[in-house]
Amino acid sequence: MRLEARAAPSRAAVILAPFVAVLFTLAVAMLLVAWAGAPIGETYALLFDGAFGSRFAWSETLTRGTPLILTGLSAAIAFRARLWNIGAEGQLYAGALAAVAVGGLHGGTGFDLPASVLFPLMLAAAALVGALLLLVPTFLRTRFGVDEVVTTLLLNFIVLLFVSMMLDGPMKDPTALGWPQSVSLRDDLQLDKLVPRTRVHTGLVYAVVLAAVLAFVVRATTLGFETRAVGANARAAAFLGVPVTRTMAIVAVISGGLAGLAGAIEVAGRTGYVTLDMSPGYGYTGIVIAMLAGLHPLGVVAAGIFVAGVLVGADSMSRGVAVPTYIADVIVAVSLISMLVAMLFARYRLRAT
Amino acid sequence: MSAADVLAIFSNADFWSAVLRIATPLIFGTLGALICERAGVLNLGIEGIMVAGAFAGWLAVYDGANLWIGVAAAALAGAVFGLLHAFLTVSLALSQHVSGLGMTLLATSVSYYAYRVFFPNVSSPPTVKPFAELSAIPIPILASQTPLTWLALAIVPVIAWILYRTPLGLALRMVGENPAAVEGQGIDVVRLRTGAVTAGSALMGVAGAFLTLSAFNAFYFNMVNGRGWICIALVVFAGWRPWKALGGALLFAFFDALQLRLQQQAGGIPYQLYLMAPYVLSIVALVIVARRATYPQALMKPWRKGER
Numbered sequence: 001m002r003l004e005a006r007a008a009p010s011r012a013a014v015i016l017a018p019f020v021a022v023l024f025t026l027a028v029a030m031l032l033v034a035w036a037g038a039p040i041g042e043t044y045a046l047l048f049d050g051a052f053g054s055r056f057a058w059s060e061t062l063t064r065g066t067p068l069i070l071t072g073l074s075a076a077i078a079f080r081a082r083l084w085n086i087g088a089e090g091q092l093y094a095g096a097l098a099a100v101a102v103g104g105l106h107g108g109t110g111f112d113l114p115a116s117v118l119f120p121l122m123l124a125a126a127a128l129v130g131a132l133l134l135l136v137p138t139f140l141r142t143r144f145g146v147d148e149v150v151t152t153l154l155l156n157f158i159v160l161l162f163v164s165m166m167l168d169g170p171m172k173d174p175t176a177l178g179w180p181q182s183v184s185l186r187d188d189l190q191l192d193k194l195v196p197r198t199r200v201h202t203g204l205v206y207a208v209v210l211a212a213v214l215a216f217v218v219r220a221t222t223l224g225f226e227t228r229a230v231g232a233n234a235r236a237a238a239f240l241g242v243p244v245t246r247t248m249a250i251v252a253v254i255s256g257g258l259a260g261l262a263g264a265i266e267v268a269g270r271t272g273y274v275t276l277d278m279s280p281g282y283g284y285t286g287i288v289i290a291m292l293a294g295l296h297p298l299g300v301v302a303a304g305i306f307v308a309g310v311l312v313g314a315d316s317m318s319r320g321v322a323v324p325t326y327i328a329d330v331i332v333a334v335s336l337i338s339m340l341v342a343m344l345f346a347r348y349r350l351r352a353t
Numbered sequence: 354m355s356a357a358d359v360l361a362i363f364s365n366a367d368f369w370s371a372v373l374r375i376a377t378p379l380i381f382g383t384l385g386a387l388i389c390e391r392a393g394v395l396n397l398g399i400e401g402i403m404v405a406g407a408f409a410g411w412l413a414v415y416d417g418a419n420l421w422i423g424v425a426a427a428a429l430a431g432a433v434f435g436l437l438h439a440f441l442t443v444s445l446a447l448s449q450h451v452s453g454l455g456m457t458l459l460a461t462s463v464s465y466y467a468y469r470v471f472f473p474n475v476s477s478p479p480t481v482k483p484f485a486e487l488s489a490i491p492i493p494i495l496a497s498q499t500p501l502t503w504l505a506l507a508i509v510p511v512i513a514w515i516l517y518r519t520p521l522g523l524a525l526r527m528v529g530e531n532p533a534a535v536e537g538q539g540i541d542v543v544r545l546r547t548g549a550v551t552a553g554s555a556l557m558g559v560a561g562a563f564l565t566l567s568a569f570n571a572f573y574f575n576m577v578n579g580r581g582w583i584c585i586a587l588v589v590f591a592g593w594r595p596w597k598a599l600g601g602a603l604l605f606a607f608f609d610a611l612q613l614r615l616q617q618q619a620g621g622i623p624y625q626l627y628l629m630a631p632y633v634l635s636i637v638a639l640v641i642v643a644r645r646a647t648y649p650q651a652l653m654k655p656w657r658k659g660e661r
Contacts, residue, residue: 003445003657036470084450144643147589149397149450151639153582154632161632165625284458291451324469329462337455340447 003348013346018292018303021338028334029327038321050316051309057316059198063270065308067092067279069207070262071286072293072300073214078255079287080218080295082231083138083248087152088259089283090159091133095126095260096267096274097163100171100182103189103268115188122189123264130260131253133159138252142245156283164276173273182274191269201269207301210258214297227251259283285311288336294343307332362614370497371613374568376606377498378403378560380505382584383591383598384512385431385556391516391593392549393529393651395449398438398456399557400581401464405430406561408464411572412471414481423481424501424562431558432551434460439550443543446655457581468572478571499567501559506599508556513595525549529649532656542656557581579632586635590642593649601638608634 026044033043051061071088078085103122104110111118137151166172167180191201218224226247229237238244262282271278289307293299314328362368382399389396396402410427414420434456441452472478484499495503516522524545528535532542560580565572587605591597609631616627 032466086454140640140643144640145646146636146639146643150582150586150589151636154579154586154635157579157632158629161625161629165623168623168625284454287451287454288458322473324466324473326462326466326469329458330466333455333458333462336458337441337452340441340451340455341445344445344447 002351003344004351005348006346009346014294014343017342017346018294018299018339021292021335021342022306024338024342025331025335028338029331032327032330033323036323038323043317043321043323046317046320047310047313049313051313056198057312059195059200060312061305061309062204063199063201064312065305066201066203066207066269067262067266067282068285068289068308069204069211069301069304070258070265071282072289072304073207073211073286073297074255074258074262075287075290076293076295076297076300077214077218077227077251077258078134079290080231081227081248081251082234083141083251083255084147084149085134085137085152085252085255085259086149086287087134087137087155087256087283088262088286089279089281090152090156091130091256091259092263092266092279092283093163093274094129094133094159095263096278097166097171097182097263098125098129098260099123099264099267100185100274101125103185104171104183104273105186106183110186115186118186119189122268123261126260126264127257128260130258130263131256133260134252134256135249138248142248160276163274167274167276171274180276184273185267189268190272191265199270203265203269206261206265207304210261211297211301214254218297223247223250259286262286280311285332288332291336292339307335358618362611366493366497368610368614369494371610372603372606373494373498373502374606375609376602377502377505377567378563378580379584379587379602379605380509380599381556381560381563382581383587383602384508384595385553385560386584386588387591387593387595387598388512388525388553388556389435389550390588390652391529391649392525392546392553393532393649393654393656394439394442394546394550395453395585395653396435396438396456396550396553396557397450397453397585398434398460398554399453399584400577400579401457401460402431402434402554402557403561403564403577403581404464405434405460406558407565407576408468408561408572409558410562411478411481411565412467414566415479420484420566423566424559427558427562427566428555429558431561432555435551435554435557436547438554439547442655443546443550446657449653449655465574478573480570481566483565483570484567501563501567504559505563509595509599516595526649529651532651536658542658557584560584583631583635586639589646590635590638592642592646605631605634 030040033040050057052058074088099122102125103118137148140146140151141148167182171182173181173183191203194200194202194204226242229242230244230247234244267274285307289300289303292303310331311328314325318325386396386399406427409430410423413426414423438452438456441447442449484501486497486499488496490496524535524540528542528545536542564576587601591601612627612630616624
């Protein structure tokens with residue numbers, strides 16, 4: 001058996017790939033559920049119900065999906081240019097911290113500025129620190145040839161320790177006894193609820209609009225073309241006059257900025273303050289979402305909601321049957337790998353030799 | 354904090370014992386990653402494979418197995434994930450970055466899932482009796498180490514010898530530089546690379562086992578805590594050479610042990626700054642060596658038979 005390149009990528013295979021990958025993943029997860037000794041049918045029914053089975057389930061899934069769409073977009077745009085940004089987790093935390101630094105109730109009141117001024121400043125600050133956190137590794141790669149995978153990964157640990165230091169120090173909420181928690185965001189800077197009596201907030205609108213904008217950028221602008229060219233072959237792109245370094249820098253700003261925004265929106269829409277466990281790996285999960293979406297921004301919205309559903313559904317399912325909630329992380333990991341393989345068959349076919 | 358205080362730290366044998374102890378998982382992990390990369394395959398699964406090794410080794414010993422069987426179980430767990438990574442990146446020639454991250458997510462989540470299946474309701478994990486110190490050996494510092502540290506030190510010359518003095522090592526280095534030339538010699542590129550990634554991943558598994566069977570005595574969540582990523586940085590720092598990998602691991606462990614001591618002695622400075630030091634140091638080291646780093650030429654380049 002060997003792989004043989006198709007003359008052109010199979011359109012049917014490209015569209016079918018995510019579905020095949022997800023079905024395969026659910027089959028693998030079934031084995032793990034059986035191993036835990038739980039009834040498979042009931043487990044999946046509970047998982048689905050917990051994710052999409054009711055108004056409440058949908059609202060929780062969409063709430064969880066909001067940061068995931070943003071980190072998914074962050075990974076998608078970076079991976080298109082083959083800029084391996086594995087640092088979205090740190091960029092998210094940095095953005096969250098920046099948001100509270102600008103809009104928090106420091107000294108009980110915070111900055112004496114109207115919300116109409118402070119709100120855009122808050123988002124800009126979050127996007128800026130996220131962007132800077134990725135610009136440094138990008139610069140180290142283009143200037144010195146340092147692999148950005150390792151530097152962005154290591155920066156995640158550094159940022160998290162920095163956040164921990166801030167939560168012990170200048171940003172500490174004096175009223176939170178013992179728990180490392182930042183001061184709260186000003187009430188008038190918090191995002192409105194999208195649906196009354198749920199946790200879904202207008203951050204979801206920001207995420208979807210940004211996805212649409214990004215879809216336009218990658219499809220119909222010079223930057224989108226240059227990103228693709230740099231990702232396909234940076235040297236060839238340079239020969240054709242594509243400004244490779246500049247394109248990388250712009251992609252880094254967009255990708256890091258989106259991850260930083262994810263942090264700010266999570267604070268403004270859901271938590272209201274920064275804690276050290278506000279993101280259960282949204283940055284890493286974003287990579288999986290980007291891959292499931294085939295790096296397409298609109299696909300990221302769908303994949304983000306799907307993955308959020310798995311996470312939320314698994315939480316609620318594990319309260320009903322004896323299946324550990326970590327099944328969700330296994331499903332996310334297996335779907336990444338099976339998506340990778342499924343996409344391969346869009347470009348190659350298997351031939352018996 | 355004066356110079357005398359720092360000197361006092363250095364003149365304490367416990368400090369140097371700690372350096373060796375901290376270095377041990379890094380030596381295993383860095384050598385494992387080095388073998389994979391010398392064959393042309395980046396293995397970002399290391400972080401998760403260390404988790405799987407830590408879990409498998411501990412579970413085997415908890416289940417009544419001998420400590421060395423536990424180490425073997427950890428190596429086996431590592432090898433299984435290595436084989437999967439090799440299938441994806443070598444046989445199917447998929448992206449080494451994405452597959453490696455997938456391995457880390459998969460190995461970590463499967464370990465955590467299995468832990469909860471075996472121990473649904475425990476708040477702290479049951480402990481095992483870990484490796485004892487080899488105190489019968491009358492060499493200071495080494496006498497306070499466990500057998501796994503000795504093993505780590507012993508495999509450095511073995512791997513250096515295999516890489517530079519045997520036909521297998523020559524083929525392995527060559528397949529990381531120029532797979533087409535290896536193919537021309539009638540050697541199967543896929544088999545060679547698969548073997549290297551599997552063996553390297555087994556070492557990563559042992560690195561994890563050191564944590565649960567030697568450094569600590571139970572399996573905790575987040576216990577690997579970025580050590581795998583540090584190993585990936587150390588391989589670059591070491592210029593893909595086994596002896597330099599040992600040197601890099603020891604140097605890194607030296608600074609890590611130092612920050613732990615300073616953290617205990619000096620007040621006033623937030624402890625997080627000390628904990629950041631190892632990660633900052635790794636990045637600085639990468640920048641310093643980057644200019645003269647000679648990556649294996651075929652690293653991260655997918656190879657398909659008959660394709661150029």
